[in-house]
Amino acid sequence: MSGYKPPRWLERILERVLPAGLSGQGTLGDLAEEFERRALASPLRARVWYAGQTASLMARALLTGRRADSAFGRSDLLMDLRWSFRSIRKNPLFALGVIAVLGLGLGANAAVFSVVDGTFRNTSWWRDADATVAVWPGRDFSQGELDLYSRNQAVYQALGGWGEMAFAVRTQETESESVNGVMITPELFRELAVQPMLGRALADDDAILGFQRVVVLGEGLWRRSFGADPGIIGSTVDVNGYATMVVGIQGANGMAPGGRAELWVPLVDDPRQDEFWKSRFLDVVGVLGAGPGMDDAFEDLKAHTANLVKLFPMFYRPGFADGWATVARADQSQRRLISTPLLLLLGGTALLMLVTALNVGNLLLGRAIDRRRELAVRTALGASRARVVRQLLVEGVVWTVLALVVGLTASAFAGQWIADLFVGEVVVVSSPITSPSVLLFAAAVSALAWLVLCGVPVAHYLRSQHAGLTVKPASAASVQRWLVTVQAALATLLLVSATLLVATVGNLRSIPLGFDTAGLLTVELSPPADRVATVTRARQLYDRLAERVQAIPGVQAVGLTGWLPLRAQAPQLPINLKTAPGNPVEAVKAPQHMVDPGFFEVLRIQPLEGRLLRASDRAQDTSAVVVNQTLAEMLWPDVSPIGQLIAIDPHAWDTWVPVVGVIPDIRSGEITSPPGPALYLSLAESPSRDVTLIIRASVSTASLVPMIRRAVADVDRLVPIRAVMSMDDVVRAAYSTSWVMMGLLIVLAVLATALGAVGIYAVLAHHVALNKKEIGVRMALGAQRGTVVGDIVRSGVILAGIGIMIGSLGAVVSTRFLESLLFGVSALAPWAFIAPAMALLVAAALAALIPAARAGSLPPAEVLRAE
Numbered sequence: 028m029s030g031y032k033p034p035r036w037l038e039r040i041l042e043r044v045l046p047a048g049l050s051g052q053g054t055l056g057d058l059a060e061e062f063e064r065r066a067l068a069s070p071l072r073a074r075v076w077y078a079g080q081t082a083s084l085m086a087r088a089l090l091t092g093r094r095a096d097s098a099f100g101r102s103d104l105l106m107d108l109r110w111s112f113r114s115i116r117k118n119p120l121f122a123l124g125v126i127a128v129l130g131l132g133l134g135a136n137a138a139v140f141s142v143v144d145g146t147f148r149n150t151s152w153w154r155d156a157d158a159t160v161a162v163w164p165g166r167d168f169s170q171g172e173l174d175l176y177s178r179n180q181a182v183y184q185a186l187g188g189w190g191e192m193a194f195a196v197r198t199q200e201t202e203s204e205s206v207n208g209v210m211i212t213p214e215l216f217r218e219l220a221v222q223p224m225l226g227r228a229l230a231d232d233d234a235i236l237g238f239q240r241v242v243v244l245g246e247g248l249w250r251r252s253f254g255a256d257p258g259i260i261g262s263t264v265d266v267n268g269y270a271t272m273v274v275g276i277q278g279a280n281g282m283a284p285g286g287r288a289e290l291w292v293p294l295v296d297d298p299r300q301d302e303f304w305k306s307r308f309l310d311v312v313g314v315l316g317a318g319p320g321m322d323d324a325f326e327d328l329k330a331h332t333a334n335l336v337k338l339f340p341m342f343y344r345p346g347f348a349d350g351w352a353t354v355a356r357a358d359q360s361q362r363r364l365i366s367t368p369l370l371l372l373l374g375g376t377a378l379l380m381l382v383t384a385l386n387v388g389n390l391l392l393g394r395a396i397d398r399r400r401e402l403a404v405r406t407a408l409g410a411s412r413a414r415v416v417r418q419l420l421v422e423g424v425v426w427t428v429l430a431l432v433v434g435l436t437a438s439a440f441a442g443q444w445i446a447d448l449f450v451g452e453v454v455v456v457s458s459p460i461t462s463p464s465v466l467l468f469a470a471a472v473s474a475l476a477w478l479v480l481c482g483v484p485v486a487h488y489l490r491s492q493h494a495g496l497t498v499k500p501a502s503a504a505s506v507q508r509w510l511v512t513v514q515a516a517l518a519t520l521l522l523v524s525a526t527l528l529v530a531t532v533g534n535l536r537s538i539p540l541g542f543d544t545a546g547l548l549t550v551e552l553s554p555p556a557d558r559v560a561t562v563t564r565a566r567q568l569y570d571r572l573a574e575r576v577q578a579i580p581g582v583q584a585v586g587l588t589g590w591l592p593l594r595a596q597a598p599q600l601p602i603n604l605k606t607a608p609g610n611p612v613e614a615v616k617a618p619q620h621m622v623d624p625g626f627f628e629v630l631r632i633q634p635l636e637g638r639l640l641r642a643s644d645r646a647q648d649t650s651a652v653v654v655n656q657t658l659a660e661m662l663w664p665d666v667s668p669i670g671q672l673i674a675i676d677p678h679a680w681d682t683w684v685p686v687v688g689v690i691p692d693i694r695s696g697e698i699t700s701p702p703g704p705a706l707y708l709s710l711a712e713s714p715s716r717d718v719t720l721i722i723r724a725s726v727s728t729a730s731l732v733p734m735i736r737r738a739v740a741d742v743d744r745l746v747p748i749r750a751v752m753s754m755d756d757v758v759r760a761a762y763s764t765s766w767v768m769m770g771l772l773i774v775l776a777v778l779a780t781a782l783g784a785v786g787i788y789a790v791l792a793h794h795v796a797l798n799k800k801e802i803g804v805r806m807a808l809g810a811q812r813g814t815v816v817g818d819i820v821r822s823g824v825i826l827a828g829i830g831i832m833i834g835s836l837g838a839v840v841s842t843r844f845l846e847s848l849l850f851g852v853s854a855l856a857p858w859a860f861i862a863p864a865m866a867l868l869v870a871a872a873l874a875a876l877i878p879a880a881r882a883g884s885l886p887p888a889e890v891l892r893a894e
Contacts, residue, residue: 031066033059034074037081044084057109110418111425121394125387125426128782129476130433132383134441135775137434137460137469139376141442143369144465145458151358152283154220155314160324161360162186162311163352170296171304172335173212173311179334182319182327187215188294188309189284192717193553193749196290197265198252203740205747206248208290216243216291218314219283223275226260233274234293242266243275245289266292267555268745284310307598308717312357324354341601361454367847368768369455375521375775382517384476386782387426388483389510393789416485423481431473435460438469448767483510507790508826514783515830515867516837521776522863523838527845527852528769530859534851535762540592541693541702542630546583547754548728549591550720550735554746565714568743572720573625575738581726586625589715590618592695593761597621602706604662605672605683617658617704618695619675621713627690629723637669637688644687644709651709653688658704675708684708698761699850721754728753765848780867783830784874787823792878816879823875824868831864 038055045054058080065073115122153159160183162168168176173188180186189211197203213229222228223243233241242264244253253259263270277291297303315324332348355363442457449455458465552572559565569587577585590597597618627639635656644651652675659668672683692702710718724731732751739746752760759766842854852859 031063031070031073033062033077037077040081041084056113060109060113108421108425111422114422115425121390122426125390126430126433128383129387129426129430129480130437131778132380133431133434133469133473133476134437135376135434136373136380136472137465138438138441138445138457139369139373140468141438141458141460141462141465142446142455143373144462144468145442145446145456146362146365146369146454148458148464151220152361153312153314153357154218156220156356156358158315159218159357160313160315160321161355161357162313162324162328164310164355164360164363166351167307168309168311169302169304169307170294170309171298172307173309174296174298175334175338176311176331179331180313180327182315182323183313184316185214185218186311186313187212187218188311189215190294190308190310191288192308193551193747194290194292195267195555195745195747196248196252197268197745203265203744203747204252205749206289207287207749208292209284209288210292210294211284212294215312216293218312221278221283224278225257226273226275228275229291229293234295236295236297240266240269240271241274241293242271243277243291244273245277246279248289249276266290267747268557269555284312305598306716321354321356328352328354365449365455365764367844368764371524371844371848372768372771375524375772378517378521379775379779380472380476381479382514382779382782384479385510385514385517386786387476388480389507389514389786390789391423391426391480392483392507392510394484416489419485420481423477426480427473427477430476431469435466435469445771448770449763511783511786511790511826512830512833514779514786515827515871516834518776518779518783518867519831519834519863520838520841521772521779522866523835523859524842524845525769525772525776526859526863527842527849527854527856528765528772530852530856531765531848531850532762532769535698535765538694538698540758541691542592542632544754544758546723546725546728547629548722548724548731548735549594549750549752549754549757550722550739551591551594551749551751552718552720552739552746553716553749554718554743556716558743558746559714559716562711562714566711568746569623569710569718571742572739572746573623575742576720576722576735579731579734579738581724581731582722583725584625584629584723586627586629586721587623587710588626588719588721589621589710589713589717590695591719591721591757592693593698594719594757595717596696597705600675602662603674605674615661615704617706620695620705620707621710621715622707623710626707626721629721630693631723632690632693634688634690636667637686639688639690640707640709650684650712651687652684653690653707654686655690655692655702655705655707657692657702658706659686659689661704675706698758717749762850765850768848776863780870783827783867784870787826787871788874788877790826791819791823791875792881812884816876819879820872820875823871823879827867827871831867835860835864 038059041055041058058077062073062077065076162176167190168188170188173186177186189209191207191209194206194208195203196206211229213231213234216229224246226243229241229243232238244259244264249255249259253264259273260275261272263272265271271292294309313324319327329348329352332343332352335343336345336347439460442460446455446457460466554568557564558568573585573587576582597620599616600619602615602617622640624640624642624644632639634653636659637653640651640653652673654662654668662668662673663671668686668689671686673686674681674683690707693705694700694702695705696703720735722728722731722735735751736748739748838860839855842859846854
């Protein structure tokens with residue numbers, strides 16, 4: 028404040044010519060504020076301007092015969108707005124706190140909704156989302172199975188498959204770039220919602236064996252590596268060592284399927300290869316015709332599984348697909364694992380928003396109690412109740428709009444940050460904060476928040492306003508206590524949910540994996556098909572990779588596997604025993620892991636019985652197999668597995684392979700699923716296009732990444748690196764949804780608890796300020812300081828305790844929705860309710876202690892003298 032004030036004699040003139048009541052007061056305030064602003068530049072000019080305004084208003088009053096409004100007061104709404112901003116200016120700390128707290132709640136809700144909106148509404152990969160069906164989601168098809176199904180199905184007008192892998196794209200003479208891509212049937216590619224922005228889509232002829240290889244590049248790759256040259260259409264680039272013609276450029280918003288693909292190549296069938304039937308890597312999607320529905324699609328799939336049993340009895344036993352073979356809407360299938368967590372997260376932020384609105388409403392109610400004399404004076408000077416209510420509502424609008432601007436600014440970054448946390452879910456994306464749906468949601472939440480935070484002080488004013496200048500604050504104090512109780516109840520809901528997820532993550536982290544993850548780095552590779560076309564070439568490649576990486580300083584051990592534990596599920600194939608040759612009824616299924624001898628060393632796995640695989644266990648006449656403990660107990664419960672013979676290839680049931688060792692169970696599939704039977708064979712016997720280097724190092728794994736990339740390039744520059752992750756990150760990704768939900772709910776719960784504590788502090792501080800006389804009298808009559816402090820702290824704890832009881836009853840119901848995310852803990856575990864209750868009670872006691880200490884330090888004589 029500058030201290031400049033208008034001439035008092037001119038103000039007295041204006042008081043006579045301006046309207047009575049709130050309107051005239053507002054105009055006087057507006058003129059005084061403008062005078063002060065002008066006086067900072069020139070006091071003399073400000074006085075002249077003020078005198079001119081006074082003369083103008085006097086002339087208007089004489090000409091119209093009634094009191095005049097100034098230019099600033101022509102619109103009551105404008106005057107209310109200026110009054111509101113003046114109030115903010117006079118109480119900047121209070122205003123900053125209200126805007127920050129309310130903006131936090133609005134921003135959190137807008138950010139989470141942008142993720143929900145982007146995931147549920149904007150992520151359809153398909154042109155006709157309602158008719159596009161995921162066939163048997165959760166199970167991969169081989170090319171042979173897809174070909175067989177497509178020839179016999181009768182419900183889809185288009186049916187195809189796709190699979191992700193890495194490709195080596197050569198951009199310069201001596202450099203190649205590893206690019207995530209998709210192999211897809213051209214028929215399915217044409218069903219994508221986004222088609223190439225340049226060139227053409229994949230055509231059926233592109234998938235014919237022996238024809239020109241073609242590729243569709245993603246816009247990001249096209250711009251990054253090829254300078255956005257439109258002339259690249261029709262030219263050739265080096266993909267996995269082959270000259271491949273570029274036929275199209277896919278737009279940036281067409282990163283599907285797969286979510287992060289940057290190139291698409293046609294899936295070419297070659298029935299001559301064993302992998303045509305053995306390698307299952309395809310997700311199958313169909314587009315329903317005009318007549319059939321989901322029930323027809325399900326019956327068609329059942330017919331297909333029955334046909335598999337009939338054609339391949341060695342592979343498929345009757346009933347193998349019961350309860351497993353299903354169909355679902357493609358978009359629904361993509362989101363099936365993430366829908367519940369996102370909706371729960373949105374519910375959690377809604378609770379935080381309610382806590383925030385109640386907290387701000389509580390603060391404004393306290394401010395309204397302090398302003399009761401001001402409001403009564405305005406009423407006495409002629410302002411109607413409706414006029415005062417409108418002023419309070421407009422003030423609420425100003426608070427809300429400013430908080431909404433703060434919240435939207437923060438959520439513009441927070442939405443993408445939340446989406447990025449779900450690293451294992453490619454369908455989780457964030458809509459732009461400027462999208463109509465997000466803005467509409469933010470506006471709706473803001474309107475509801477405005478109703479809550481304005482409704483409380485307005486209701487108090489209408490209930491407690493009486494004639495004269497006296498306004499009783501007693502009813503408002505009870506409302507404040509009720510609001511704090513509700514905040515404590517909502518905070519309890521969030522704290523109980525967060526506690527359950529903390530226990531879940533703790534249980535997931537304590538699951539025995541069967542190997543030591545410390546110091547492990549994983550490097551996923553996708554060698555081109557010709558590099559592993561023969562057993563000899565594959566062995567040479569694998570051996571050179573292991574030797575070259577092993578030579579890096581700091582590397583202790585190196586192993587290779589076709590299926591990285593917890594990252595990829597090994598295919599389940601039949602096993603037959605020597606005691607029942609050729610009898611498919613006796614055959615069992617188990618995941619078959621292809622590994623090299625270094626796999627066991629790098630994971631520090633010791634045999635329970637027998638030995639591990641050796642480098643010599645790679646030829647047909649020296650083949651060997653290692654089984655895990657579960658499979659050994661399943662097949663040979665009463666005898667030693669060592670030396671037992673099994674057949675592991677349904678095409679050669681008469682070829683028997685000896686069991687040479689038994690190892691402890693390794694958790695390789697879903698982290699929450701108990702280890703099942705598994706066997707391990709030499710990777711060199713069955714080359715794979717997808718292999719993973721597992722590296723144990725004595726130095727920081729992050730420091731090894733550049734050297735490992737160079738080592739792989741030195742061995743073969745056309746072997747692309749698909750992903751590099753520490754084993755700890757692989758394990759964390761296996762329960763990433765629970766991990767992310769735990770972290771976000773902890774943040775929400777802590778914020779709700781903090782807001783609840785602030786509410787208790789505000790209520791009790793206000794109580795002390797309003798009851799200083801009573802406190803002074805009590806202490807003057809002999810009440811001990813400890814007694815006064817204890818009474819106030821006790822009242823705060825009681826408020827929180829009532830809210831905790833209400834919130835705990837609500838949590839009994841609400842936590843049932845968390846059961847799908849919990850592991851090893853009951854949704855009704857008593858300690859999950861007791862721990863949050865104790866935390867809230869401690870927070871309430873600490874929040875109450877400050878105003879209680881202030882009350883205990885009041886000098887009785889001075890308080891009574893002041894009163």
